[in-house]
Amino acid sequence: MQKASLYLLVLGAVCISVSCNKSSSTTSSEDTGNWIKRSEFEGSQRTNAASFVIGDVAYIGGGYDGTARLNDFWKFDPTGNGSWRQVADFTGTARSNAVGFAVGNVGYVATGNDGNVKLKDNWAYDATANTWTKKNDFSGAARYDAVAFAINGKGYITTGYGDNTSGGSSNLKDIWEYNPSADSWTQKTSLGGDKRTGASVFVYKNVAYVFAGMNNGYGVNDMWAYDPSKDSWTAKRKLSNVTDSTFDDDYSDITRAYAATFVIGDFGYISTGQLVAPSSSTGGSSGTSTKTWQYDFANDTWARRTAYEGKARTGAVGFTVAGRGFIATGGAGSSSFYDDIWELDPNNTYNAND
Template sequence: MSNPLNQLSNSPSQISTENSIEINNPENENIEKINSNSNTNLEIINEKIRFKKTTNWKEIQTTGEIPLVTNYHTSAVINNYMWVFGGFQRGHGTRDLSCLNLNTFEWREIKYNTFLEKTRRNANIGWPSARYHHACTVANNNLFIFGGLDGKKYYNDLWKFDPETEGFEKLSDNIGPCGRDCHSLVNYKNKLYVFGGVQDKNKLLNDLWEYNLETNEWVELNPLGEKPCPRHFHTGVVIGSFMYVFGGSNGQVRLNDHFIYEFETNTWISIANSKGKIPQTRRNHTAVVKDEKIYICAGYGKAPLNDLYVYNTDTNYWSLIKDEPTFSPRHYHTSVIWENKMILFGGWNGRQLQDLHVYSIQEKPLIIEKNVIKNDMKTLFEKQEDCDINITAKDGFIGAHLCIIQARLNNWNEIKNRGDEEIAITFENYFANQPLSTIKILMIFIYTDEIELEKLTQNQIIDLIVISSNIGLSRLKAICENHIISSISKENVIDILLFAEKIKSKTLHSVCLSFVSKNKEVISEHGTSLTKLSQETLIELFKTTTSNSPIEIPEIEVPKSTFFQNLSALQSEIDSHNAIEVAICAHKAILMAHSKSFGQEIFSEQNGPEIYADKTQRSVYALRALVKFLYSGRIDHIQSNPEIALELLGAVSDYELSTYELENVCSNIVKRSVNLNNTLFILERSYETNSVDLKNYLIRFLLNHKQQVFNLPSFSSVSNVSLLHEVIKELISRIN
């Protein structure tokens, strides 16, 4: 059988560790921990230390005829213009229509009286009546508005707005869905879909209607699967062949549940296993889509909100965007996408808001958010398998993997030559004077880029600052220093000042002096300890306590994580010397971290760095993609290649890779490529991958299009008996 996916893709010596000490948390030393609850400390930190706050939000000052009503309205973008219709004012709706030029940010009002005068003889040409809580969407460069409320009247009329003529045409009225407000309206393949809302104040809805723009007919759908509960004030957006519904209210409580409607299978799916920081329950929020990601903005929780969340549909992961917002908390606003920007307009927070804010969405590579790769690396270190170096500490030794050390400490060759030239300092004995417990913590950071400071003693954190400074781990050093700063108290400030002198930390030095200037009693309480300070520090301390001028404290900015970049650069370096077209170079230890069978079975017999494609039964393209993922967490390079995604699903199954996210991403990429011509081919291949999610979707797709699929010539050539049995079983289940 030819490959129907082709049309869619452009692809191209172990050291024994029997005597190693097990990785356990060391016994707590009898050292007083830093008091992190000092109220005085919080005052100092808040007043004195100002970390730079960067934001991708920007408030825009618009010109022209700014809309008078800017809440309960709708907004949509067509080309370079944002169209705003309707809204709520003084107990009633409006029928105002305004247009914002997104290049100049100048408003213009469209006068409906003038348009109605020109078209009064055509019954279908007109202007929607005043309304609010309606819904809109864009299809074929036209704006469609459905439903809404004006006082006590619930509408079920459908209007089309043509931006070329700047006029409306009524498409339907008193047919199809019942009148409603607070519903959602989306477009998919020239069909409009209305979901949910409320009718007659207290009757909430969860029905789903389809309007065919070609035949001008309404059809109520009867989807399979688990329907969302009746709701209003939710959001609905389309990505690929799926509609995503989030949040809203069921009339009693606010919601933050999440559902998918599969257009091609007529099935509702509840998303119950999302990862990450899921938004709090809310209604009256907005949702927009950019690059397979959904952005949920503001709304009403226990009060108006001004947060921004992003949901990655490929990885099923939520993230809170921490950019400082430029807008006040609100709901009943609108948000739209234009180019790589999200535009927020208007809203309500006890008063009508007319401001406009723009959020610049940063282009980022698709990276698996869950720490699955870091967890695998941590497990590799903790199991102490396949170690090729032993690190000596003051009270023991521990194994490690040289390739990971080289990746994370890329300036080690420079570092190890800093000392006496006659002494050969190697990584194995560099930490001979440090306690093993501290070295274990250091190694966990090297392997994962993570550290649990709350579990460490003051001495361990201080040791880590010294070590990280010596070996060039600037990120770890900054993290530890910030923790020390946030934990300064009257009891430990002089000790930290002595430490700052020792390591020549200007920041710690300045923070301690500032703290003492605010708490002068420290000098009398620590009289004997002060004698240990240098003459220069004592003079500064005296000046500080007798002066009212604030001390300038330099900021400690924590460098961004380079964990994945370090590993990716390591793999790129070794593979750059590879001249074998059917192979890719990698490090056995790193592959072993993710799958023992993967690491042991696929290397060449010479145990070199080459992985041969024919030995893995995968194409070299898929092999490269998999290795790149295991080193860097990146999968953006396969987003437009469903064939490689399908191969990676097979690799996840073959090698039992512990990464749900990779499987989810690849499954979604393949789903987006499914059509009538390749359904059977992909379905047969899905049995090789053990991807239940993909297989079930394909069976639902097949049965929803059964007449077309069963008549395909390729259907008679299906050789997988198990596949046919499952299709028949599902078909019988649907009939029953």
């Protein structure tokens, strides 16, 4: 079985635990935040779809349904309980484990896996014309399970599992910038931490936070902030239990791969995924997760929040649209695939009736 298919069987996410200074312990409530089920995704159940947000509309498509890779695309309007409408099918090779990002009124889908080979093509979706156009291929190595984001009119792709310079395949840590105006790619300074696949990313105030994922069978426990204006990376606090003379985080179930993330206001959120113990750990949690954590950008700390109320899963998509955070689709194992979508209201408390 090809390695890509193996990842489809065990897709995951990154969990983050409570941060606290032991001299003045911070209380974090596991009942803070309420998940609300919204109108179900109208496409078929799937995992490892691609997504991007244009204006106040989210777009989701592609992925794997247990039988085949998909090429249909749908848009989600979050007004009220949410509504779905199918848009033009993706015209590239049907794929899963691709990345998506948006610049202005155009969304992009690149890289991924078609079930046989790793991909590096790049396609643009014009939301006004409802059409797809092939752009210049991604200039890095063909890969899947990368992360992507957009800042100040440029797109970025980094990490993932792909071809290496020795002719084989490995996890990666290079980063490439896409200029839509020139339809060109430029390599930038590589991620300062470990190589990884199935990583997560937040974007906040024009800085990208790349973290978690897995490498060499272990969960990666570092987090790095990338400032494109300086082409520089800054290390943030570790995502596993690391003690120094001034700070003890007490983390126990942070590290994970293939998580769903979104940003609301001044906080990032991560949920679902596959818990993976870090290499420095003698134990740690494992398995498909519903654990949810909130990241405080100002203080570089994490706090536990109400667990995701859908089924535990990996390979879901997370996105922010109209200032609201959502998680949709995903799967568990080789036979369970989902089409539900849930919204987190971070300011309310858990309500089992929602």
